Amino acid sequence: MTAESVTPEPMWLVAANVVRWRRYGDAGQELRPGTKSYRGGAKVYVVDTYPGMGHEQVTTVGRARTGRWITVATGSRHLHTFRAQLAYAPAVLRRAEAVAVRPQTREEAEALAGLLERLAAGYRESHHGAPHPTPCRCHTCLVTPA
Template sequence: MAESVTPEPLWLVAANVVRWRRYGDGGQELRPGTKAYRGGAKVYVMDTYGGMAHEEVSTIGRGRGSARWITIDTGSRHLHSFRPELVYSPAVLRRAEARWVASRTREEAEELAALLERLAAEYRDSHYRTPHPTPCLCHTCLTAAGPEGVTPA
């Protein structure tokens, strides 16, 4: 019987999916999470797309419907709280290895996390060029309201 080899830990950027996102014509509707991920779900960023813009990121996380690990590209504006994390999960490491994710140092992961956090906030603010609905539960409005925020009905 072949022994399973545990992959080496890897520095990746972890993030959370926004609880609510603006959607639809002019961003006047709100939807929880994304089509693939529940709001608040933890995901790992493997790669970025769009040149220096980093508007799209390739992520690994637990899917909305089945809670199985999935690998999917998503808009960085739908993620927040980017942070470096040393990943030990064999399921995540196997998926990262299959996508040829380069090993990063902690410092590289910290730099990428800071960049993605700043850019994601800019993308959330500029994606819809219309006023937010009232009341608004999107990530930008909830974080501006403070910890008490507004809770959905």
């Protein structure tokens, strides 16, 4: 049996979903679906964070708009519903190992997920610093009751 045919051990990672709509352009008055790399609603795994930058950017692994697995830096404000999840997909595990992610416990993944959820919500609100367009379908407006 070759080393490549061995299935990697599952590991706890932080999973999240890409926002369906994000604010874009001058003062955030335009809306765009998902991100350049991911469709809105796509599930991604956070495999690395940039602590010196306040977790504003995270490294994610997920299926691109083309359907292929990609590893890309993503603004945490474009992600929501962070949660700890045991990752089984070999493509995700190989990419996580390539970025030298150390296996973490469920509790560590849950703590990081909670932190990223709070920070991402703040980044979404403060990024453009201007009122939302009317009508607005961005993530914040869709999940906040009127």
